[in-house]
Amino acid sequence: MDRPAKERKRKKGRQMTDTKITLPESEIPTHFYNIAPDLPTPLSPPLHPVTREPVGPDALAPIFPMGLIQQEVSLEPMIEIPGEVRDIYRLYRPSPVFRARTLEQFLDTPAHIYYKSEHVSPVGSHKLNTALMQVYMNRREGVKRLATETGAGQWGSALGCACKLMGLECMVYMVRASYDQKPYRRIMMRTYEADVVASPSNLTASGRAVLAEDPHSPGSLGVAISEAVEDAVGREDTKYALGSVLNHVLLHQTVIGQEAIRQMELAGEYPDVLIGCHGGGSNFAGLAFPFLRDKLRGGQRKLRAIAVEPRACPSLTRGKREYDFGDVAGLTPLLLMHTLGHKFIPPPVHAGGLRYHGAAPLVSHLLDAGVIEAEAYSQGEVFASALQFAQCEGTIPAPESSHAVHSAIQHALRAREAGTREVILFNLSGHGHFDLGSYESYLNGTMDLNA
Amino acid sequence: MDRPAKERKRKKGRQMTDTKITLPESEIPTHFYNIAPDLPTPLSPPLHPVTREPVGPDALAPIFPMGLIQQEVSLEPMIEIPGEVRDIYRLYRPSPVFRARTLEQFLDTPAHIYYKSEHVSPVGSHKLNTALMQVYMNRREGVKRLATETGAGQWGSALGCACKLMGLECMVYMVRASYDQKPYRRIMMRTYEADVVASPSNLTASGRAVLAEDPHSPGSLGVAISEAVEDAVGREDTKYALGSVLNHVLLHQTVIGQEAIRQMELAGEYPDVLIGCHGGGSNFAGLAFPFLRDKLRGGQRKLRAIAVEPRACPSLTRGKREYDFGDVAGLTPLLLMHTLGHKFIPPPVHAGGLRYHGAAPLVSHLLDAGVIEAEAYSQGEVFASALQFAQCEGTIPAPESSHAVHSAIQHALRAREAGTREVILFNLSGHGHFDLGSYESYLNGTMDLNA
Numbered sequence: 001m002d003r004p005a006k007e008r009k010r011k012k013g014r015q016m017t018d019t020k021i022t023l024p025e026s027e028i029p030t031h032f033y034n035i036a037p038d039l040p041t042p043l044s045p046p047l048h049p050v051t052r053e054p055v056g057p058d059a060l061a062p063i064f065p066m067g068l069i070q071q072e073v074s075l076e077p078m079i080e081i082p083g084e085v086r087d088i089y090r091l092y093r094p095s096p097v098f099r100a101r102t103l104e105q106f107l108d109t110p111a112h113i114y115y116k117s118e119h120v121s122p123v124g125s126h127k128l129n130t131a132l133m134q135v136y137m138n139r140r141e142g143v144k145r146l147a148t149e150t151g152a153g154q155w156g157s158a159l160g161c162a163c164k165l166m167g168l169e170c171m172v173y174m175v176r177a178s179y180d181q182k183p184y185r186r187i188m189m190r191t192y193e194a195d196v197v198a199s200p201s202n203l204t205a206s207g208r209a210v211l212a213e214d215p216h217s218p219g220s221l222g223v224a225i226s227e228a229v230e231d232a233v234g235r236e237d238t239k240y241a242l243g244s245v246l247n248h249v250l251l252h253q254t255v256i257g258q259e260a261i262r263q264m265e266l267a268g269e270y271p272d273v274l275i276g277c278h279g280g281g282s283n284f285a286g287l288a289f290p291f292l293r294d295k296l297r298g299g300q301r302k303l304r305a306i307a308v309e310p311r312a313c314p315s316l317t318r319g320k321r322e323y324d325f326g327d328v329a330g331l332t333p334l335l336l337m338h339t340l341g342h343k344f345i346p347p348p349v350h351a352g353g354l355r356y357h358g359a360a361p362l363v364s365h366l367l368d369a370g371v372i373e374a375e376a377y378s379q380g381e382v383f384a385s386a387l388q389f390a391q392c393e394g395t396i397p398a399p400e401s402s403h404a405v406h407s408a409i410q411h412a413l414r415a416r417e418a419g420t421r422e423v424i425l426f427n428l429s430g431h432g433h434f435d436l437g438s439y440e441s442y443l444n445g446t447m448d449l450n451a
Numbered sequence: 452m453d454r455p456a457k458e459r460k461r462k463k464g465r466q467m468t469d470t471k472i473t474l475p476e477s478e479i480p481t482h483f484y485n486i487a488p489d490l491p492t493p494l495s496p497p498l499h500p501v502t503r504e505p506v507g508p509d510a511l512a513p514i515f516p517m518g519l520i521q522q523e524v525s526l527e528p529m530i531e532i533p534g535e536v537r538d539i540y541r542l543y544r545p546s547p548v549f550r551a552r553t554l555e556q557f558l559d560t561p562a563h564i565y566y567k568s569e570h571v572s573p574v575g576s577h578k579l580n581t582a583l584m585q586v587y588m589n590r591r592e593g594v595k596r597l598a599t600e601t602g603a604g605q606w607g608s609a610l611g612c613a614c615k616l617m618g619l620e621c622m623v624y625m626v627r628a629s630y631d632q633k634p635y636r637r638i639m640m641r642t643y644e645a646d647v648v649a650s651p652s653n654l655t656a657s658g659r660a661v662l663a664e665d666p667h668s669p670g671s672l673g674v675a676i677s678e679a680v681e682d683a684v685g686r687e688d689t690k691y692a693l694g695s696v697l698n699h700v701l702l703h704q705t706v707i708g709q710e711a712i713r714q715m716e717l718a719g720e721y722p723d724v725l726i727g728c729h730g731g732g733s734n735f736a737g738l739a740f741p742f743l744r745d746k747l748r749g750g751q752r753k754l755r756a757i758a759v760e761p762r763a764c765p766s767l768t769r770g771k772r773e774y775d776f777g778d779v780a781g782l783t784p785l786l787l788m789h790t791l792g793h794k795f796i797p798p799p800v801h802a803g804g805l806r807y808h809g810a811a812p813l814v815s816h817l818l819d820a821g822v823i824e825a826e827a828y829s830q831g832e833v834f835a836s837a838l839q840f841a842q843c844e845g846t847i848p849a850p851e852s853s854h855a856v857h858s859a860i861q862h863a864l865r866a867r868e869a870g871t872r873e874v875i876l877f878n879l880s881g882h883g884h885f886d887l888g889s890y891e892s893y894l895n896g897t898m899d900l901n902a
Contacts, residue, residue, distance in 0.1 A: 394573025
């Protein structure tokens with residue numbers, strides 16, 4: 001590992017020697033980019049779960065504030081970010097883009113590997129981008145309290161932090177299995193004064209029904225969603241918040257890609273390949289959509305955008321695009337999306353944030369239109385790459401983000417074979433500080449590598 | 452918590468609206484600042500543990516490389532940072548200085564509170580600053596492997612990361628109690644391929660002697676130091692590395708204060724009060740020493756520099772300044788320092804990194820010369836402030852760093868009483884992601900608040 005230093009010395013000039021590409025706070029985006037009006041064909045509307053008729057905005061009003069519902073169906077190309085939200089973004093935005101020089105050296109590739117670092121947020125992932133905006137929009141309409149579900153805990157801690165920073169109460173239904181296995185994420189939510197209960201809980205009818213059948217139920221994301229929605233519907237002061245999948249959530253993440261466009265300009269490069277891991281779709285979309293605008297509007301630049309999912313939960317690469325429910329119980333409106341079926345229970349892979357049966361309707365639409373691509377990998381491959389990354393770049397990536405790391409490494413190795421100087425940009429959506437138990441199972445050889 | 456946003460809107464201009472003060476990589480310091488030649492009186496030399504005669508550089512040669520021994524006794528005012536070390540610093544340096552606007556609002560204080568953010572390093576603390584430099588200096592002299600001890604694990608993970616990045620092997624003797632209670636820190640070291648064993652271990656005579664007496668010994672920092680030193684002395688390819696206390700370690704941390712001086716200039720302010728937590732002394736010194744240069748050279752600017760320690764381990768506020776051993780067994784040279792006695796076993800407070808019986812000789816010297824001050828607080832006060840900080844600024848501070856947070860809050864509250872616009876700058880030396888078990892004990896009411 002002596003080469004990187006020599007490599008660094010050989011290069012000259014700002015762009016060639018700097019490891020981080022940073023932007024001043026004045027370059028925090030002022031608007032979200034809405035991809036909807038740029039789609040080749042319009043998005044199909046959600047359908048009512050019973051009548052299967054298209055649902056209008058009013059149908060969502062019991063659980064979401066009207067401002068977010070309007071964003072969900074908006075065809076405005078740019079939507080302004082409120083000053084207060086931008087001010088709190090200053091705590092961690094603009095996030096840096098890193099050039100992974102040591103990793104490039106280690107791989108001996110002519111490719112240039114860049115990563116956008118969303119792990120620098122106080123909660124350690126990109127989820128805070130939408131959490132702050134959702135809390136703001138709810139508070140503006142007089143909502144005092146938000147209810148949500150969380151699996152691995154990233155979304156719950158982001159919403160808890162955003163609620164605390166903006167003065168709302170927060171109620172998190174955390175899947176029982178994670179509640180017991182990931183105590184640090186749960187404690188993090190409590191430091192932000194969020195209420196966290198293990199789901200299924202005794203607080204809701206849905207929870208009590210599950211507990212009546214099995215008092216020791218480990219819970220599931222489907223049950224937790226039902227509990228959070230029931231909580232929100234049942235209380236005047238409370239709405240529900242979702243951390244991915246829906247159009248408005250993806251919209252809020254486009255601050256990532258807008259900053260990255262500017263940062264790649266400063267680096268004097270344009271990406272040939274964009275890579276993001278994919279569970280519900282929000283971090284992939286956040287990076288990719290602003291770059292895709294040019295492509296969708298007929299720009300001549302070639303650009304591949306790749307969503308990377310676990311082989312254990314391959315909604316994009318193996319799922320069908322059809323109308324399906326967002327939850328296991330079949331209570332939500334039907335969305336037209338790539339799905340493994342709403343009854344599909346993914347195997348317990350360590351990338352908990354990617355264990356969702358469906359994909360964002362927007363991402364599904366772009367995949368079918370041939371605008372983007374998808375890849376799937378086993379967790380053994382993914383963790384091997386995660387370790388390689390940590391040992392070169394220092395930062396330990398989240399298991400979810402490690403899917404993007406692995407894909408980036410594959411593309412860099414292919415560039416070596418082909419002798420091409422490909423420019424790769426991936427989204428490091430979160431750090432792995434709360435996932436070291438997963439790393440241990442890999443290091444100890446107890447992980448199911450083929451899952 | 453609505454006021455912060457209004458406050459932000461009221462202010463104008465770059466310095467008044469930016470939350471982070473960042474620097475380009477070109478402003479990573481080129482030299483370390485050596486405070487030794489600026490001291491009012493010279494530092495007293497270490498003494499031989501048996502003869503009590505001053506020891507020369509040669510006496511340290513079995514455990515440290517000559518380059519670091521020379522830095523330990525150097526009177527050069529500035530010592531150049533090698534290009535390779537500066538290049539790796541680019542992964543996280545210059546670290547940002549934040550203005551804690553939301554905390555100021557919450558406290559309703561006219562004080563301006565700034566914090567230097569060393570928690571942004573890949574390992575989550577300032578320890579990497581010296582780890583990289585120590586690995587570099589060892590490698591330059593042909594050393595292949597470093598041995599060290601670690602308590603809570605911050606130092607072990609920093610040295611492990613630095614060794615991996617620069618191609619050395621790393622052996623960490625981790626206090627058994629922490630090894631069992633802080634598995635995540637241990638796994639982090641393993642992701643960097645460091646060898647980590649619980650101390651006392653069977654690998655050394657010191658370890659075996661302790662195990663022979665008590666096979667279930669929880670270990671101690673004193674035992675772990677003995678094991679690491681014995682390991683280094685016994686192998687041709689191995690040296691020993693220490694994470695605080697010694698002059699050269701404090702020297703390497705002065706990158707912190709040098710950057711902060713420039714950042715405060717950009718903010719258009721000069722600190723009235725500088726604050727750092729204090730265990731061995733390195734993070735306090737790293738922030739304070741470069742600011743103190745001006746004061747020691749007769750500058751007219753008023754500046755208070757305050758080292759903050761746990762009431763449970765009050766070496767500066769309650770210890771005597773006298774020659775004492777660095778380790779429990781009494782094997783190291785004697786250092787003239789504030790100490791609670793090398794047999795002192797601190798109560799098991801949660802700020803594991805501050806549980807050391809002594810203080811850096813340089814810090815002790817400055818305290819006695821009246822150049823700096825010291826404060827001590829109970830862990831109950833400290834955790835209350837840590838939560839307040841997390842709930843205002845988002846970032847969860849390490850228990851060690853939370854001592855600086857608490858002191859900063861106290862000074863800000865006193866400024867409110869006095870109606871003075873005091874400028875406070877403290878060092879946020881690390882994040883608390885691996886210490887959430889401590890937060891839980893505080894939240895659950897099981898912590899000994901008075902310790």
